[in-house]
Amino acid sequence: MKKLFAEFFGTFWLVFGGCGSAIFAAAFPELGIGFAGVALAFGLTVLTMAYAVGHISGGHFNPAVSFGLWAGGKFDAKDLFGYIIAQVLGGIVAAGALFIIVTGKSDFETIGGFASNGYGSLSPGGYSMMSGFIAEFLLTMFFLLIILGSTNERAPKGFAPIAIGLGLTLIHLISIPITNTSVNPARSTSQALFAGGAYISQLWLFWLAPIAGALVAGFVHKALFDKE
Numbered sequence: 001m002k003k004l005f006a007e008f009f010g011t012f013w014l015v016f017g018g019c020g021s022a023i024f025a026a027a028f029p030e031l032g033i034g035f036a037g038v039a040l041a042f043g044l045t046v047l048t049m050a051y052a053v054g055h056i057s058g059g060h061f062n063p064a065v066s067f068g069l070w071a072g073g074k075f076d077a078k079d080l081f082g083y084i085i086a087q088v089l090g091g092i093v094a095a096g097a098l099f100i101i102v103t104g105k106s107d108f109e110t111i112g113g114f115a116s117n118g119y120g121s122l123s124p125g126g127y128s129m130m131s132g133f134i135a136e137f138l139l140t141m142f143f144l145l146i147i148l149g150s151t152n153e154r155a156p157k158g159f160a161p162i163a164i165g166l167g168l169t170l171i172h173l174i175s176i177p178i179t180n181t182s183v184n185p186a187r188s189t190s191q192a193l194f195a196g197g198a199y200i201s202q203l204w205l206f207w208l209a210p211i212a213g214a215l216v217a218g219f220v221h222k223a224l225f226d227k228e
Helices: 002-025 034-057 063-071 077-103 129-150 160-179 185-195 205-225
Strands: none
Touching: 002 034, 002 077, 002 185, 034 160, 063 077, 063 129, 063 185, 063 205, 077 185, 129 160, 129 205, 185 205
């Protein structure tokens, strides 16, 4: 249960901090943090919670990471379901908190996209479904390679959260214009449930592409880079 609570709170912080920065601060009048600020916020959520609770649960905070670590031989299949449920619930609760805050604004009219992920007309830059799939697949694959490599027993100790956090920052710098950056099905699900409509109908891509990329990374790392 400690591991599941760690995953719940870690994913909560990722969604609340990352999506919250996109909702409240990205385009704030005159002093918005922009794409770069949002990218850094996502990286900082993972970095901080990896140090805070990573020693308890492994610091996945993302169903794709759990699948990738399983494929890489670093995570037991029997724990997958519990971790994914905890991650999705953590994201949904965080999105609920963001919703309450957003609707409390004096001139509130609509939550809009609510930092949700999308392709086509829902892509910030108007990128196609194929573009979104390729981006999410490749970026999640390299995210898992960073995670598996930096946490390997032969890697320098204590620095993995920094590499992982900076890796996630770079991923967002690349792909916010493409899909608003997922690489995390729990993060995508939490926001889509509140944004509704077409965001929910496109949610499949933000489960399929990240998990597929993570699985490939896990198998590649195990075959090519892990200790024999």
